[in-house]
Amino acid sequence: MKPVRILIVDDHYIVVEGIRSLLQRVSAVEILGAASDAESCMRFLDRRIPDLILLDISLPHTSGIDLCKAIHEKYPRIRILGLSTFKEQSFVRNMLDNGASGYVLKNAGIDELMIAIQTAMKGGKYLSDEVAAALTDQQIDPAAPVITRREKEVLNLIAEGYTNNEIAGRLFVSVTTVDSHRKNLLTKFGAGNTAALVKLAVKMQII
Amino acid sequence: MKPVRILIVDDHYIVVEGIRSLLQRVSAVEILGAASDAESCMRFLDRRIPDLILLDISLPHTSGIDLCKAIHEKYPRIRILGLSTFKEQSFVRNMLDNGASGYVLKNAGIDELMIAIQTAMKGGKYLSDEVAAALTDQQIDPAAPVITRREKEVLNLIAEGYTNNEIAGRLFVSVTTVDSHRKNLLTKFGAGNTAALVKLAVKMQII
DNA sequence: CCAAAAATCCCCTTTTTACAGGATTGCCCC
DNA sequence: GGGGCAATCCTGTAAAAAGGGGATTTTTGG
Numbered sequence: 481m482k483p484v485r486i487l488i489v490d491d492h493y494i495v496v497e498g499i500r501s502l503l504q505r506v507s508a509v510e511i512l513g514a515a516s517d518a519e520s521c522m523r524f525l526d527r528r529i530p531d532l533i534l535l536d537i538s539l540p541h542t543s544g545i546d547l548c549k550a551i552h553e554k555y556p557r558i559r560i561l562g563l564s565t566f567k568e569q570s571f572v573r574n575m576l577d578n579g580a581s582g583y584v585l586k587n588a589g590i591d592e593l594m595i596a597i598q599t600a601m602k603g604g605k606y607l608s609d610e611v612a613a614a615l616t617d618q619q620i621d622p623a624a625p626v627i628t629r630r631e632k633e634v635l636n637l638i639a640e641g642y643t644n645n646e647i648a649g650r651l652f653v654s655v656t657t658v659d660s661h662r663k664n665l666l667t668k669f670g671a672g673n674t675a676a677l678v679k680l681a682v683k684m685q686i687i
Numbered sequence: 688m689k690p691v692r693i694l695i696v697d698d699h700y701i702v703v704e705g706i707r708s709l710l711q712r713v714s715a716v717e718i719l720g721a722a723s724d725a726e727s728c729m730r731f732l733d734r735r736i737p738d739l740i741l742l743d744i745s746l747p748h749t750s751g752i753d754l755c756k757a758i759h760e761k762y763p764r765i766r767i768l769g770l771s772t773f774k775e776q777s778f779v780r781n782m783l784d785n786g787a788s789g790y791v792l793k794n795a796g797i798d799e800l801m802i803a804i805q806t807a808m809k810g811g812k813y814l815s816d817e818v819a820a821a822l823t824d825q826q827i828d829p830a831a832p833v834i835t836r837r838e839k840e841v842l843n844l845i846a847e848g849y850t851n852n853e854i855a856g857r858l859f860v861s862v863t864t865v866d867s868h869r870k871n872l873l874t875k876f877g878a879g880n881t882a883a884l885v886k887l888a889v890k891m892q893i894i
Numbered sequence: 895c896c897a898a899a900a901a902t903c904c905c906c907t908t909t910t911t912a913c914a915g916g917a918t919t920g921c922c923c924c
Numbered sequence: 925g926g927g928g929c930a931a932t933c934c935t936g937t938a939a940a941a942a943g944g945g946g947a948t949t950t951t952t953g954g
Contacts, residue, residue: 492772492793498705538772586699628900641883643940657902674882676848682889835930850910864932
């Protein structure tokens with residue numbers, strides 16, 4: 481069986497070295513090289529096509545998510561494994577939506593990494609346990625309440641400093657409607673007033 | 688010359704492997720081991736004392752900053768080098784304030800890492816160029832206004848959801864005083880109302 | 895198709911903020 | 925020793941938001 485040829489894309493030298501040293505011992509894979517940003521990655525691909533790319537989500541300039549999309553469009557046959565320290569749901573979602581074959585956390589060991597690579601090469605999708613848990617768990621912050629689309633819209637406008645009146649104008653609804661949403665938000669967040677509501681919402685990433 | 692004995696504290700396996708593989712080739716250092724969180728780090732220190740600890744700032748449970756403080760208090764002779772992907776000023780400041788001898792980004796190469804280690808062992812402080820630049824830049828957000836101690840106090844209480852009345856009670860001042868501070872805050876932040884004020888303040892790290 | 899959830903609307907009262915003006919004290923630095 | 929700033933206090937009006945009730949209509953998911 482031919483080894484899986486891999487390109488590493490990560491701007492953290494130490495991480496690249498870590499992966500390299502881990503995978504070096506495994507005969508089933510061959511490291512073709514490493515790129516530190518989107519541009520050098522694309523330039524690399526002009527010359528050599530790996531079977532799989534280990535792609536960090538947080539890159540300078542272009543984000544890993546955008547790069548993932550670009551690679552997937554131009555080279556649909558290359559498998560892409562997301563790689564990061566974050567288990568944020570939104571990133572995972574974005575990566576998967578943009579053609580990634582999985583998502584591995586940087587605290588993964590060699591075993592997990594190999595399973596992820598093999599799963600991806602077979603056409604499957606691999607997610608680290610914690611990542612999968614975060615995905616099904618829905619909420620990142622367990623304290624974060626479930627709010628509706630409309631409520632989120634209103635919440636954003638409130639945080640922007642608009643009054644109920646102005647929000648009503650923007651959303652083409654009555655002031656009382658906006659007021660209802662606002663009251664629901666206060667209840668859902670357990671906030672006593674707008675200030676506390678906004679603070680919680682910002683802290684919980686929602687805004 | 689005796690090699691510098693090093694403990695690595697990082698919850699990302701890949702990063703640990705990366706550092707290990709980088710430093711393995713250098714005879715001037717000896718890796719004693721690695722810990723993945725604050726607890727196992729402290730347990731390690733109960734038995735063996737390294738000369739220097741490479742400490743990730745983002746750890747599970749206890750943050751690297753708190754751990755840094757704890758180590759420095761209990762073992763003041765151990766040098767500590769902060770390690771992270773973030774160049775945020777506040778973290779750097781916190782690390783240095785808590786006894787760290789420097790701060791290295793994870794995209795550092797072997798050369799930089801060795802210089803940092805040697806500088807730290809000689810009693811100096813090493814900062815990555817980017818980190819130093821961020822530090823001298825002073826303001827993270829140039830738009831962040833200068834607010835007084837009292838204003839900050841009031842701002843925090845506002846964000847906690849206290850009304851002017853309640854704040855006045857807590858600070859043992861009149862309601863009108865609190866109202867003045869609030870008005871000044873609104874002006875300084877260029878916010879039209881409390882909601883916008885709180886959002887800006889949270890986003891600008893002030894809260 | 896039907897029930898639950900979401901979105902919409904309404905009334906009324908009280909409390910809190912926003913806005914527009916000041917004014918006074920104390921303290922630090924040049 | 926005087927200017928500047930921070931912190932304190934004031935009066936008054938107008939505008940929002942909070943609190944506590946409902947009620948109706950769309951959506952949407954099973």
